[in-house]
Amino acid sequence: MIIFDNYTPVDGGVCAANGFTAGGLCAGIKQGSTKPDLAIIYSSVDCRAAALYTTNKVKGAPLVVTKEHLKNGKARAIIVNSGNANTCNANGLEIAEKMCEITARELRIDPDDVIVASTGVIGQPLSIEPFETHIPLLATELTRFGGDRACLSIMTTDTRQKQFAVEFMLGGKTCFLGGICKGSGMIHPNMATMLCFVTTDAAINAETLDKALRFVNGVTFNRVSVDGDTSTNDIVTVLANGLAGNTEITSEDSPEYEAFVGALYAVMVNLARETARDGEGATKLLECIVSGASTDTIAASVAKSVIGSSLLKAAIFAADANWGRILCAIGYAEGEFEINKVAVRLQSNAGEISVCAGGSGVPFDEDTAHEILLEDEVRILVDLQSGDCTAAAWGCDLTYDYVKINAEYRS
Amino acid sequence: MIIFDNYTPVDGGVCAANGFTAGGLCAGIKQGSTKPDLAIIYSSVDCRAAALYTTNKVKGAPLVVTKEHLKNGKARAIIVNSGNANTCNANGLEIAEKMCEITARELRIDPDDVIVASTGVIGQPLSIEPFETHIPLLATELTRFGGDRACLSIMTTDTRQKQFAVEFMLGGKTCFLGGICKGSGMIHPNMATMLCFVTTDAAINAETLDKALRFVNGVTFNRVSVDGDTSTNDIVTVLANGLAGNTEITSEDSPEYEAFVGALYAVMVNLARETARDGEGATKLLECIVSGASTDTIAASVAKSVIGSSLLKAAIFAADANWGRILCAIGYAEGEFEINKVAVRLQSNAGEISVCAGGSGVPFDEDTAHEILLEDEVRILVDLQSGDCTAAAWGCDLTYDYVKINAEYRS
Numbered sequence A, B: 001m002i003i004f005d006n007y008t009p010v011d012g013g014v015c016a017a018n019g020f021t022a023g024g025l026c027a028g029i030k031q032g033s034t035k036p037d038l039a040i041i042y043s044s045v046d047c048r049a050a051a052l053y054t055t056n057k058v059k060g061a062p063l064v065v066t067k068e069h070l071k072n073g074k075a076r077a078i079i080v081n082s083g084n085a086n087t088c089n090a091n092g093l094e095i096a097e098k099m100c101e102i103t104a105r106e107l108r109i110d111p112d113d114v115i116v117a118s119t120g121v122i123g124q125p126l127s128i129e130p131f132e133t134h135i136p137l138l139a140t141e142l143t144r145f146g147g148d149r150a151c152l153s154i155m156t157t158d159t160r161q162k163q164f165a166v167e168f169m170l171g172g173k174t175c176f177l178g179g180i181c182k183g184s185g186m187i188h189p190n191m192a193t194m195l196c197f198v199t200t201d202a203a204i205n206a207e208t209l210d211k212a213l214r215f216v217n218g219v220t221f222n223r224v225s226v227d228g229d230t231s232t233n234d235i236v237t238v239l240a241n242g243l244a245g246n247t248e249i250t251s252e253d254s255p256e257y258e259a260f261v262g263a264l265y266a267v268m269v270n271l272a273r274e275t276a277r278d279g280e281g282a283t284k285l286l287e288c289i290v291s292g293a294s295t296d297t298i299a300a301s302v303a304k305s306v307i308g309s310s311l312l313k314a315a316i317f318a319a320d321a322n323w324g325r326i327l328c329a330i331g332y333a334e335g336e337f338e339i340n341k342v343a344v345r346l347q348s349n350a351g352e353i354s355v356c357a358g359g360s361g362v363p364f365d366e367d368t369a370h371e372i373l374l375e376d377e378v379r380i381l382v383d384l385q386s387g388d389c390t391a392a393a394w395g396c397d398l399t400y401d402y403v404k405i406n407a408e409y410r411s
Helices: A061-072 A092-107 A129-139 A147-153 A206-219 A257-277 A296-308 A310-317 A323-331 A366-374 A400-407 B061-072 B092-107 B129-139 B147-153 B206-219 B257-277 B296-308 B310-317 B324-331 B366-374 B400-407
Strands: A007-010 A020-025 A038-053 A074-082 A114-119 A162-170 A173-182 A195-200 A235-240 A285-293 A343-348 A351-357 A377-383 A389-396 B007-010 B020-025 B038-053 B074-082 B114-119 B162-170 B173-182 B195-200 B235-240 B285-293 B343-348 B351-357 B377-383 B389-396
Touching (some): A020 A129, A038 A092, A038 A147, A038 A195, A061 A092, A061 A114, A061 A235, A074 A195, A074 A235, A092 A114, A114 A195, A147 A173, A173 A257, A195 A257, A206 A257, A257 A389, A285 A296, A296 A310, A296 A377, A296 A389, A310 A323, A323 A343, A323 A377, A351 A366, A400 B310, A400 B400, B007 B257, B020 B129, B038 B092, B038 B147, B038 B206, B061 B092, B061 B114, B074 B092, B074 B195, B074 B235, B092 B114, B092 B129, B114 B195, B147 B162, B147 B173, B195 B257, B257 B285, B285 B296, B296 B310, B296 B324, B296 B377, B310 B324, B324 B343, B324 B351, B324 B377, B343 B366, B351 B366
Parallel strands (some): A074 A114, A195 A235, A285 A377, B074 B114, B195 B235
Antiparallel strands (some): A020 A038, A038 A074, A038 A235, A162 A173, A285 A389, A343 A351, A343 A377, B007 B162, B020 B038, B038 B074, B038 B235, B162 B173, B173 B195, B343 B351, B343 B377
């Protein structure tokens, strides 16, 4: 059980935790743009580190290098660029390794303690030159207030900065945990396509950190879909530097483990929801909450199926209560359940309405339903009426702009 | 092995085979429209019948009734409406049964020999009244030239009529096999969302007909995706009335079985391709041909993954050779294969170009690639270089109009 109420939101994003600095600048990787495209996140002391990677067989070269570097569960810095995914390039590994080397040299740390990530167009040649020139400059500009710049620098088609941080207590010590993330298109479990970097000053060992990350990722980023495309460059990392001074959490049985997971969940679920809200071309956040499932797996499968339906997403764009499409998407979710028991309600700040009960339509006022769906956060509540398990998933509407953005991505 | 060259295309669609008549008219089911929305297909003698149904847990009431009626592998007529899917309605079964009864009464056949199907909006109340009024009229209008009207009457968001028929030989006898289908949105294996009705005058027993249909459906409609949504009303049926006078095909080992399968494939692959081409809002037919796979399953999985990628489909709409998205989609296909061996070429009537070899990009002329992708039929050739198995799949581009059509479907 996750404890949801043990934290307070704070500013600072990825630099909210003690000992972390960051920065970002324009290195000219986004061609013809003056937007920042290179970021560093740095801890003044060694961190325990955990990471999760895309399940795509095509993996960006940076992921391969990062995986190698994190074998010892230890890291100090993250170097990340946008504008080029460094994926499917013949010299990709070489460039990713070189990015780590330059960063390590400038920060006077071990290259093996550097995490590297890239996002942008796949299969576009990338030269080491912008990194040679700009990493040294960037390394001198890292500050406690640089989380914002770092967050800006990892954006591609994102329209909003996505960052969140919380303060929480572990064994009487005040801790901070915060993160930034990017992701807008090519978003699908597992894992929602994105880069996500979380930092904390809590003390937790690498193995337990990995368990916490896997669990929380499973109920946050693995529950987000924008377009059903699983990217080649997904990575979620957490760095924990222990500066909060709490007694190190060394197992899931530790009394502080649940509080830590609660804080990690608070940050990651916020970032996951914001990623869905910022889906390419989206005008609405779509949240599906499934209850009454006989297993967690079925609950999650139904929730993901609903938020993944292109037809439903287009209807939601038009605020059209075409609930048959919800039932259709529930019907092709995996897992056994009785469709004849299913009840569906639509909910938003404008109200709530029942549209389906016992698997069949119920009379409802179309105008009221339309008002509910006009809001920019829409919830679809599905009750399977066959158990006690619940799950949530997040998506967005499908709009003209999704097509526009992706038809013109490289131009 | 399918024999592809033993048939000649002919006119007549679902009435090309001897003994079949059809017709269609406007029964007012499509509200506020004067388009035809009710069709009957009828055989002058008993037919062997086989059918396949949606895998969605939500099943249109007509499918439940049809399944019951086809238990004996025998049928004479098909009654079908568009404009309302008769799905998720409390009185759906009653209406579907009544549709069969009225049709049977008018055609003087057994209600159990009637196949019923519906397509359109899900969860919209449907009254028996339009059927009471119009089936008797329609039953008097069935002709050998009515295939066209029937084809028109089953369309919803379809923009083209989809019908095809062939002449072929079985044991020295001339046979005909033809079909009509509808499908444009909510198209995804299994099974491409649609209604498909095939008729033939070949003699084949029900069990063997069922086998042939399952096999051919697996490599045609199960390889089509428009939007990833598996519908609640998919049905494919074949009626075989035996009037061609060939010796009845009674097993897969029968010498004529392959020729029959070849003819069925010719018709169904044509209809499947046309369904993809007519995908909601589509401007292009997208065909992915995978070769060099170690198993048929992997070949099919890769082909379906490629044509299913929203990101790739948006890029194809803009004729943008963003091949990284092809590789990305290959990378999340199920099944084990080495991504580092993959080669990708783009092909159309305007030419062919290699864009990726050994899993990495190769230099190519963007203008040439753009020219190739501007054509209205685009092929993506993927060579996995790890075996001899091949597969094809069909989809379309993702356009503004897909969003427009689905945002406004009910208005």
